[in-house]
Amino acid sequence: MVLSELQIAMCEKHDAEYxxxxxxxxxxxAIDTVGLQPIQGVRLEGVKGETGWYLxxxxxSDTDDFFKPVHLEHIDKFFPEVKSYLGLGxxxxxxxxxxxxxxxxxEGCS
Structure with missing residues (x-):
């Protein structure tokens, strides 16, 4: 199955718009957390060039350097398990x- 099809299926499963x-x-x-469990993600409103996803x-941790900017084309190096969730709004x-x-x-955006 193509990635977009996996994401659409995930959205349908959770009654979410793709x-x-x-x-x-x-x-x-959070590159330094790779290998730990569980894996978590939250999507905020993104600005141009950003997805709004934090993984x-x-x-x-709320430290300033917890998250690093990563292009999604490199997500397989860090959290390949999350790809099907990235179509959620x-x-x-x-x-x-x-x-x-x-x-x-x-949970909505605040």
Whole structure:
């Protein structure tokens, strides 16, 4: 299945409108957390060139350098597991782990 089809299927599963991201766009990725569990993501309203996605694993940190800008074309190096979730729109959050746990919800944007 093509990536866009996976993302559309994820949106349909959660009754969400499909909001695609371009591979050239940037997400905030907590690179130092790669390998930890669970993996989490939140999508805020993006600005031009940015997806609005922030992705991390393990515990969240509010330090200034927690997230690094990463073009989505490189997401496989960090969190390949999240690709099917990236079509969810602003206000969505998810938590997944390597044992099959999945929680996806809409919290809205503040």
């Amino acid at each position: 909001k695609p991201c371009m591979l050239s766009e940037i997400a905030g990725v 991390w694993a393990g515990d969240y 602003a206000g969505y959050k998810f938590i997944i782990d390597d044992e099959g746990y999945e929680d996806v919800w809409y």
